[in-house]
Amino acid sequence: MEECWRWYGPDFDRLTLPEIAQTGATGIVHALHEIPYGEVWSREAIAARKGQIEAAGFRWSVVESLPIHERIKRDDGDLSALFANYRQSMANLAAEGIEVICYNFMPVLDWTRTDLQAPLARGGTCLRFEAYRMAAFEIHMLGRAGAENDYSPEVCARAKAWFEASTEADRNALLHAIMSGLPGAFDRYDIDGLRGQLALYDGIGREEIRRNYKRFLEEVIPTAEELGIRMCVHPDDPPRDILGLPRVVSNAEDIAWILQAVESVANGLTLCTGSLGANPANDPAAIAAQFAARIHFAHLRNVKKDPDGSFEEAAHLGGDTDMVAVVKALLAEETRRVAEGRSDAVIPMRPDHGQELLSDIGRGTFPGYPLIGRMRGLAELRGVMAALAHG
Template identity: 80%
Template sequence: MIESWRWYGPELDTISLPQIAQTGASGIVTALHEIAYGEVWSREAIADRRARIEAAGLHWYVVESLPIHERIKRGEGDLSALFANYRQSMANLAAEGITTICYNFMPVLDWTRTDLTAPLATGGSCLRFEAYRMAAFEIHMLGREGAEADYSPEVCARAKTWFEGSTQDERDALLHAIMSGLPGAYDRYDIAGLRDQLALYDGIDRDEIRRNFKRFLDEVIPAAEELGLRFCVHPDDPPRDILGLPRIVSNAEDIDWILQAHDSPANGLTLCTGSLGANPANDLPAIAERFAPRIHFAHLRNVRKDPDGSFEEAAHLGGDSDMVAVAAALLAEETRRASEGRADAHIPFRPDHGHVLLDDAARGSFPGYPLIGRMRGLAEMRGVIAGLRGRRDG
């Protein structure tokens, strides 16, 4: 497996490429976050980013992500120009030798958390999704019609108590946390702006989102096949409907539908053990084994779940998911690919959403992407993988 590291680029990331090289990772996962959604990524901009990475002795393995415009997710209007721009960006990436594209189809927001600095028992902090705070946001701050039906009576009662006792600063912090899942340099929504965005999805149900997703696949996967690219969809985070928006990449059934919607090796999966692991019904080792031939990239992290639907980022080997079994499934798939003589036998992975440890907080890095916390996660998974390889070789 290829040890990789997410980097937001020279203008946005407070962690430098030389620092990343010291973690032992050899690969970089990045994107041109400064380019607006729907615009073409020029070959020149891609080449410049690649040259910076290679000058540090690293290799750009995965694009995360080549974002999909919201109009495509909504199936809104004439999309021919947006699809043409997307395919041109694909062609420019392929021309620069970058062949794996991670993306998501989550409407409006990417990952969603209610706490960016939830305290850990041993010190440091982590990202957390607190069900009653999310309910307080939806019901009392956003005023979303029907939001109460998405939460248990107990969670709704706690939400009401929290909201009535909260200060404006606490409510602002909650909004900031929820908006922090948006990547790159784009403005976050205020309450009115978020309402406006959600209104654009009024009347769009799960079936329509699926139809729009299939259209996206039909527009880009044939081009990916011609260009030698591999697409890998990222699961929903959290893996449940949120803000009244349908989520369609949350479990094994969803993944199977996506991979069959355009049945091609170029249409694959990013195995994110944290996103899928937040759903108690998901068996991660079984998912890894079932879809192994179509896994092109992996996010390895762990979560600890509560019965009310809350969860938080755990240490990579300390949560509810069996990360050793997941790593074993990925290594078995690499062995299978190698036996076929494939040049792409090795699967890039990266540690994800690390804890904020020691002096991480002083760096001001993106939420979930500290230096020391992720380096700990990388070291833990490195040890697991080395142990499994030794067992296999022995």
């Protein structure tokens, strides 16, 4: 596998490319986060950023993400210009030799956590999703109708107790954490702003989201085939409906539906073991083996789950997912592709969300993306790959 590293760019990332070079990674996973959703990524902007990445000794291996405008997810009005812009951005990326595009189809929010610095037993911090705090946000802060039906009575009782004991600072910190999954420079929502965004999805259920997603695939996958681009959807994080919004990339059944909706090798999967692993019903290693032929990119991280639906970011080899089995499945797929003579035999991967450790603490890196924690994860994964290759 190609060892990659997510970098948010000079405007948003406190880590520099020379620092990242010391981790041993050779590929950069990057996006032009400064460009608003729905606008074209010009070839000039792509070439300039690619030149910066290559001057530091890296390859721009994967785009993460080329975002999908919310109107496409809602099927809101005339979408022809948005689809045309998306296809033009794809063409401009292909013209600069960038062939793997990761994206997601999560409505309104990207990854969602309630704690950005949950303490670890031996020091350091991690990202955490606490079910009762999310319930407190939905039921008592957002006032979403029917939210209590999405949580157990025990979680709802803890949510009520937390909210009644919370200060304004506590509630602001929770809102900040939930909004922090949105990438780039775009404004985070306040409570009223989030209510307004959710209202735009009134009457849009799972079947409507699936229908809109299928239209997106029908609009862009033929272009991907023409350009030699491999599109790969990122699973929902967490893999469950949230804020009353349907999520349709949460398990093996969802993935099978997506890959069959437009049957093409260009319509593929980003295997995120952390996102998928947060659902107790999912077996990330089995999903890796089942869909190996359509995996174009891998996020390797681990989570530790609690019975009430809470989870937190574990060490890369220390959570509930059998990471060795996942890596074994991916290496076997690479071997199969080499035997077929495929040009995409090597699967780019990156160590996903790391724990804040040592000099990471207090540095103010993007939540979930510290230096030391991810470098530890990359070293552990590199060791697994070396051991499996040795046999």
